Amino acid sequence: xxxxxxxxxxxxxxxxxxxxxxxxxxxxxxxxxxxxxxxxxxxxxxxxxxxxxxxxxxxxxxxxxxxxxxxxxxxxxxxxxxxxxxxxxxxxxxxxxxxxxxxxxxxxxxxxxxxxxxxxxxxxxxxxxxxxxxxxxxxxxxxxxxxxxxxxxxxxxxxxxxxxxxxxxxxxxxxxxxxxxxxxxxxxxxxxxxxxxxxxxxxxxxxxxxxxxxxxxxxxxxxxxxxxxxxxxxxxxxxxxxxxxxxxxxxxxxxxxxxxxxxxxxxxxxxxxxxxxxxxxxxxxxxxxxxxxxxxxxxxxxxxxxxxxxxxxxxxxxxxxxxxxxxxxxxxxxxxxxxxxxxxxxxxxxxxxxxxxxxxxxxxxxxxxxxxxxxxxxxxxxxxxx
Numbered sequence: 536x537x538x539x540x541x542x543x544x545x546x547x548x549x550x551x552x553x554x555x556x557x558x559x560x561x562x563x564x565x566x567x568x569x570x571x572x573x574x575x576x577x578x579x580x581x582x583x584x585x586x587x588x589x590x591x592x593x594x595x596x597x598x599x600x601x602x603x604x605x606x607x608x609x610x611x612x613x614x615x616x617x618x619x620x621x622x623x624x625x626x627x628x629x630x631x632x633x634x635x636x637x638x639x640x641x642x643x644x645x646x647x648x649x650x651x652x653x654x655x656x657x658x659x660x661x662x663x664x665x666x667x668x669x670x671x672x673x674x675x676x677x678x679x680x681x682x683x684x685x686x687x688x689x690x691x692x693x694x695x696x697x698x699x700x701x702x703x704x705x706x707x708x709x710x711x712x713x714x715x716x717x718x719x720x721x722x723x724x725x726x727x728x729x730x731x732x733x734x735x736x737x738x739x740x741x742x743x744x745x746x747x748x749x750x751x752x753x754x755x756x757x758x759x760x761x762x763x764x765x766x767x768x769x770x771x772x773x774x775x776x777x778x779x780x781x782x783x784x785x786x787x788x789x790x791x792x793x794x795x796x797x798x799x800x801x802x803x804x805x806x807x808x809x810x811x812x813x814x815x816x817x818x819x820x821x822x823x824x825x826x827x828x829x830x831x832x833x834x835x836x837x838x839x840x841x842x843x844x845x846x847x848x849x850x851x852x853x854x855x856x857x858x859x860x861x862x863x864x865x866x867x868x869x870x871x872x873x874x875x876x877x878x879x880x881x882x883x884x885x886x887x888x889x890x891x892x893x894x895x896x897x898x899x900x901x902x903x904x905x906x907x908x909x910x911x912x913x914x915x916x917x918x919x920x921x
Contacts, residue, residue: 538904540870542877543885547591549843550770550807552636552716554591554884557877558898559810561847561888562594562640562719562774566610566674567920572602574612574622579629581920585891586635589898592884593635594719594772594810595626597642597726600702604656607644607726609674614639614706614713623713631714638717638772641706643699645727646688646736647781651675659695660688661730661737661744661753668781673917685781696743696753699727704760707769717770720757723812725779728754732797733779733787747788751797758804772845773801776812777820777832783857790824791835798839808843809836810886814857815849816876834881846876847886851897851909856889860914865889867909870901892916 544556565581568574582593599605599613606613613619623639630637644652646660649670666685672678691699703720710718722728730736731753737744743753754773761771775797779785788794798809811833813820819829833846849855850873852865859865873885889912890897900908 540874540901540904542874544898544902547843547883549592549717550768552770554636555634556589556591556898557884558589558591559845559847559884559886560585560590560593560891561886562596562721563888563892564596564608564611564673565917565920566608566672568610568612568622570610571618572599572611572613572615573618574626576625577920578612578622579626582626582637583629583633584895586630586633586637588894588896589902590635590891592717593630593637594886595637595639597721598639598706599642599644600699600706601643604648604653604659605643605702605727606652607642607648608652608672614641614709615702620709620713623715627714636716638715638719638770639710640719640721640774641703641710642721643703643727645730646685647725647779649683649686651678658686658688659691660727661691661739663687663690664736664738666725666736666779666781693741693743700753700756700760703757704764707761708764711765711769717772717808718761718765719772719774719810720754721774722754723774723776723810725781725785728757729776729779729787733785735785747793747796748800751800755800755804758801758806762805767805770807771805772808772810773806774810774812775832775836778814783814790821794820794835795839798836802840802842806840806842808845809840810845810847811836811882813846813848814855816846816872816882816885818848831876831881833876837881837883843883845884845886846882847888850885850887851890851906852912859889859912862914865912867907867911870906889916
């Protein structure tokens with residue numbers, strides 16, 4: 536049946552992998568993997584249900600590359616050892632049984648971690664600059680008062696940077712061993728890769744800091760390490776954003792020329808797909824230059840990269856993720872903007888977040904034009920994987 540939402544449900548090729556539609560499950564931290572960071576049967580069932588519901592590509596919650604200073608929160612999964620690989624194999628098998636594809640989101644929290652989650656280790660960052668805002672962890676309810684400040688991080692040495700780059704490469708090898716179809720790197724939301732890109736958090740004067748090109752060097756070298764480890768064929772996705780979770784007004788790129796420089800450096804390193812994260816799909820990337828009707832981050836990245844691009848932000852709900860996590864009303868809305876973005880060529884895929892927590896069958900409902908039957912999202916949904 537053809538309708539206004541049909542553009543979301545056409546197949547697309549990604550580095551030889553055929554996705555059945557344009558719907559991506561966005562990465563969302565769930566924190567159900569315990570102290571050891573090993574996904575269990577409940578996590579496998581959670582992802583399998585979304586594949587069974589019709590999602591083309593699942594990007595997992597953030598998966599840390601070490602079980603020490605990379606861990607931003609309690610209960611997050613890792614890809615740092617053999618036990619974690621075995622846990623992820625079960626997840627991947629469940630998704631594949633329902634004809635879905637799946638990628639881990641490799642992650643290092645950097646200065647947005649806290650010694651409460653790192654086993655007492657001081658968080659690390661490009662520079663020793665404390666993040667603004669309050670540290671909160673859904674796995675540690677005592678932090679949800681918003682009264683715990685971030686800690687002053689340790690500035691990484693060049694040797695420590697090289698070690699983290701190697702950890703990403705090793706995690707990519709484990710990803711391939713677990714059977715994942717692609718790999719995403721978390722270069723958004725104010726976490727470590729993003730911290731290197733932003734001049735507020737990166738005051739370095741070596742190869743990893745200074746102008747916009749050098750601030751992209753850390754991310755580029757991670758991509759190069761992954762390509763050297765897993766070869767040219769596995770899709771490598773880079774998630775980018777202007778804002779950070781602790782500071783929604785963060786500005787990573789002052790203008791389109793700066794963004795273009797970063798994007799082209801990442802393409803040269805081996806990125807094959809970009810994931811553009813915004814408050815809403817059509818949020819202008821540079822409102823201070825072009826006003827409220829300016830182009831979206833996804834549109835710019837697609838043009839500058841020449842690569843397929845995922846757009847994410849606010850699909851199906853009236854409140855942004857930050858408003859809804861704060862307890863705001865989150866009514867169901869028409870996802871027609873997502874289909875229109877595909878039709879306009881401003882994105883190739885659309886990522887769905889909270890709506891897939893509350894509606895594992897989101898794809899079936901929307902494809903049938905029955906979006907009004909979607910369930911609203913409330914932050915209490917984060918308390919279980921049901």
